[in-house]
Amino acid sequence: xxxxxxxxxxxxxxxxxxxxxxxxxxxxxxxxxxxxxxxxxxxxxxxxxxxxxxxxxxxxxxxxxxxxxxxxxxxxxxxxxxxxxxxxxxxxxxxxxxxxxxxxxxxxxxxxxxxxxxxxxxxxxxxxxxxxxxxxxxxxxxxxxxxxxxxxxxxxxxxxxxxxxxxxxxxxxxxxxxxxxxxxxxxxxxxxxxxxxxxxxxxxxxxxxxxxxxxxxxxxxxxxxxxxxxxxxxxxxxxxxxxxxxxxxxxxxxxxxxxxxxxxxxxxxxxxxxxxxxxxxxxxxxxxxxxxxxxxxxxxxxxxxxxxxxxxxxxxxxxxxxxxxxxxxxxxxxxxxxxxxxxxxxxxxxxxxxxxxxxxxxxxxxxxxxxxxxxxxxxxxxxxxxxxxxxxxxxxxxxxxxxxxxxxxxxxxxxxxxxxxxxxxxxxxxxxxxxxxxxxxxxxxxxxxxxxxxxxxxxxxxxxxxxxxxxxxxxxxxxxxxxxxxxxxxxxxxx
Ligand code: DCT
Ligand code: MG
Numbered sequence: 001x002x003x004x005x006x007x008x009x010x011x012x013x014x015x016x017x018x019x020x021x022x023x024x025x026x027x028x029x030x031x032x033x034x035x036x037x038x039x040x041x042x043x044x045x046x047x048x049x050x051x052x053x054x055x056x057x058x059x060x061x062x063x064x065x066x067x068x069x070x071x072x073x074x075x076x077x078x079x080x081x082x083x084x085x086x087x088x089x090x091x092x093x094x095x096x097x098x099x100x101x102x103x104x105x106x107x108x109x110x111x112x113x114x115x116x117x118x119x120x121x122x123x124x125x126x127x128x129x130x131x132x133x134x135x136x137x138x139x140x141x142x143x144x145x146x147x148x149x150x151x152x153x154x155x156x157x158x159x160x161x162x163x164x165x166x167x168x169x170x171x172x173x174x175x176x177x178x179x180x181x182x183x184x185x186x187x188x189x190x191x192x193x194x195x196x197x198x199x200x201x202x203x204x205x206x207x208x209x210x211x212x213x214x215x216x217x218x219x220x221x222x223x224x225x226x227x228x229x230x231x232x233x234x235x236x237x238x239x240x241x242x243x244x245x246x247x248x249x250x251x252x253x254x255x256x257x258x259x260x261x262x263x264x265x266x267x268x269x270x271x272x273x274x275x276x277x278x279x280x281x282x283x284x285x286x287x288x289x290x291x292x293x294x295x296x297x298x299x300x301x302x303x304x305x306x307x308x309x310x311x312x313x314x315x316x317x318x319x320x321x322x323x324x325x326x327x328x329x330x331x332x333x334x335x336x337x338x339x340x341x342x343x344x345x346x347x348x349x350x351x352x353x354x355x356x357x358x359x360x361x362x363x364x365x366x367x368x369x370x371x372x373x374x375x376x377x378x379x380x381x382x383x384x385x386x387x388x389x390x391x392x393x394x395x396x397x398x399x400x401x402x403x404x405x406x407x408x409x410x411x412x413x414x415x416x417x418x419x420x421x422x423x424x425x426x427x428x429x430x431x432x433x434x435x436x437x438x439x440x441x442x443x444x445x446x447x448x449x450x451x452x453x454x455x456x457x458x459x460x461x462x463x464x465x466x467x468x469x470x471x472x473x474x475x476x477x478x479x480x481x482x483x484x485x486x487x488x489x490x491x492x493x494x495x
Contacts, residue, residue, distance in 0.1 A: 026055025029093075030111045032102070033059050033066040037082070038073035039099075047102065054109055062086050068111070071120060072099040075454025078466060080122045096120045098451065117143035117206045121452075123484070141188060143206035144452075145444035145495035146485060148191040152328050152494050156189040156196055159216050162228045163189070166215065169231045172240040172251055185212035187440050187495045196220075239263050245291055247396075247417065248279030279394075282366035286396055289415035293331035298399055302335050302418060305363070305397075306354070310339055313353040317341045322435040323419070328491035334417035338435055340428050347422040348372055351393050354420065358397060365415055366396035374424065380456040380463040388459035390431060392421040427460050429473045434459030441488075441495040449483055457483075 032051055036044045048058045059066050062083075069088070071079050083096065090096060101118035105111050142148055154160060167182035184207040189196070199217050202208045208216075215225045231237050236258060242265075243254035262268050269284065276284065283290070299321060307319045320326070323336030341347050351369060358364040372391040398413040423431035434442055449457040455471070456463040462471040462482055473479045480487045 023052045024055060025057045027057065027111055030067055031057045031059050031063075031065045032068050032070060033062050034102075035069065035071040035074060035079065037071075037079075039071070043072075050106060051102070054106060056105075056111070062088060067094055068101070068114075069094075069096045070099055070102045071096065073450070073454075074120075075466060076120050076452050077123050078454060079120060080124065090122065096122070115206065141191065141205055143184075143188075144448045145184075145187055145191075145441045146448050146488065148188070148495065149488060149492035150187070150191040150441070150495045151492055152330070154190045155194050156192060159196065159219060160186040160189050162215050162219060162225050163212055165228050165231055166211075168241070169234075169237050172237065172244075172255070174251075181207070181209060182212060183440055185209065190495065235263070243268070246280060246287060247283030247290055248277060248281075249283060253280075279366075279368060282396055286365060286415040290333075290396060290417050292414075293333065294335055294416055296325060296330050298414075298416065299325045299332065299335045302397070302399060302416060303337070305399075306337050306418070306420070309354045309357040310350065312357060313350055314341060314343075314346055316343070317346065317350060320432065322421075322432060323437055326436050326490045327438065327494050329494070334419055336419045336435055337421070338428075338432055339420060339422040340425065341422060342425060344424065347424050348391055350422050351391050351420055355393060355395070358395070363398040363413075364395065365398060367393055368395075369393045374427070374460065376461075379458075379461050381458060388421075388423075388431065388434065390421050390423040390427070390459070392419065394419055423459075429476060429479065430457075430461060431459050433476050433479055436490050436493060438493060438495050441493040444495065445483075448485070453483055455483065 032048075034044050034047055039047075048060070051058050062069070066088075069083065079096070088094075088096075095101075095114050095118075097114065097118045098120055101112065101114060163182045163186035167179045167186065170176075170179035170182065188205050188207045196202065196216070199213065199220055202213055202216060215227060218225045218227075239258045239262075240251065240254045243249050243257055244251055246265075257268055257274070260271075262271060265284065265287075268274060303319065303321055310317050310319050318340045320338050320340065321335070322338045323334070324332040325335060339347070339350055341350055348371070355364065355367050355369060358367075370392050372389060374389040374391075395418045396415050397418050399416045400413050421431060421435060433445075446457045449455040449462070454465045456465065457479070462473060462479055463469070464471055471482045473482065477487050
């Protein structure tokens with residue numbers, strides 16, 4: 001972590017480090033400086049005192065003693081211009097770090113080793129030399145999914161399936177943070193051009209913590225992970241997975257049913273005190289069909305149906321497939337379409353009209369239309385999980401089958417989940433990017449925009465906090481360019 005030579009070297013301690021109290025300095029080779037900009041004075045004071053109480057030395061000024069500069073919410077470019085103005089230079093023992101390094105160190109009660117993912121890169125530095133002068137040359141994989149190219153060819157499925165199970169189980173227990181850590185680890189492995197051959201190869205990869213490594217290690221040694229096996233056999237996990245596979249049943253409802261002792265669909269459906277909502281009722285009614293994956297061929301057949309309905313309502317409107325199929329997936333749990341309407345206001349009338357047409361064709365099994373609540377004045381928002389405000393609908397439609405199978409004897413169609421979204425024309429590009437996914441890719445794109453570039457991105461806008469302006473984009477390439485990112489094609493976004 002810190003070379004022993006440094007541990008024995010005596011440093012002049014800045015007086016200010018002791019200003020807040022009489023805490024003993026435990027880590028003599030680390031002097032923190034917290035950047036007040038964006039963090040704010042009171043949070044900075046609070047965090048400084050917290051660090052001092054844990055034995056860290058905190059300098060209130062950016063003196064020559066400072067070894068670790070910690071910043072929160074500043075765009076790398078602005079931060080670095082400011083640091084350079086102050087005469088700060090990065091060397092092998094002077095680091096400029098995200099607040100994540102600080103919070104991890106506070107929870108560990110000691111300075112945790114600095115990893116690539118903690119650095120705030122100096123954008124003017126040669127990008128080819130990786131993240132930092134002290135970075136190992138093999139650490140070329142970015143901690144941000146939006147800086148990795150992830151196709152559907154996953155060479156590490158044995159590991160990523162295991163990590164995804166752990167992530168899902170943590171999500172079911174409400175541990176969103178830990179769940180995300182495992183999802184990130186799996187995502188890094190999905191981006192690798194080849195399968196891992198030795199555990200040591202994970203050492204230079206970002207986002208792989210000790211818990212993920214332990215799972216990978218066991219798979220290398222025994223062919224499977226005991227932690228994963230245990231989860232797969234766990235009654236709670238199995239029941240939560242079963243219940244949440246029903247359209248309209250989220251983790252909260254699934255947990256509620258599980259806690260009431262219910263374990264099967266039959267028990268749920270015969271429990272008199274349970275009142276299913278409209279979505280759940282449809283979910284159970286068409287469970288057999290909609291729990292089966294939709295193929296690319298079926299998605300293409302649906303596109304023709306949607307296109308025909310859209311054009312019938314508005315001949316100048318166009319339909320694009322989005323979601324997983326746009327990313328080149330062969331199967332999906334639904335089919336996502338985004339509709340482009342060239343005339344202002346048309347986006348609000350097109351979906352109700354398409355729904356009416358499906359009804360008249362007798363192919364609509366379920367529809368939930370959500371009218372637009374889009375209002376540019378309420379943007380940008382910082383909430384990732386929030387659904388966007390565009391006019392959209394969640395449908396279940398009948399799709400004609402090529403051949404009747406045994407299971408569907410008597411009917412020549414299968415039920416398929418379809419999502420349609422119709423943004424206003426000037427919001428189309430942001431909406432297309434957002435709906436193309438994957439969810440983790442989008443999440444990292446937003447995180448990268450915020451932490452590395454001081455910009456806010458969502459399905460509606462890209463907003464520059466430094467200039468307080470909305471940044472225009474006609475194509476997805478424009479958005480990547482605004483963010484200073486290499487363009488990643490949709491089929492490379494399977495993070
Ligand atoms: N999305 C979004 N806002 C949300 C949730 C999702 O913008 N609150 C985006 C991200 C992916 C896209 O919508 C489509 O969602 P899904 O259909 O759930 O994902 P998918 O990648 O298409 O997966 P699948 O192939 O299973 O349908
Ligand atoms: Mg989808």
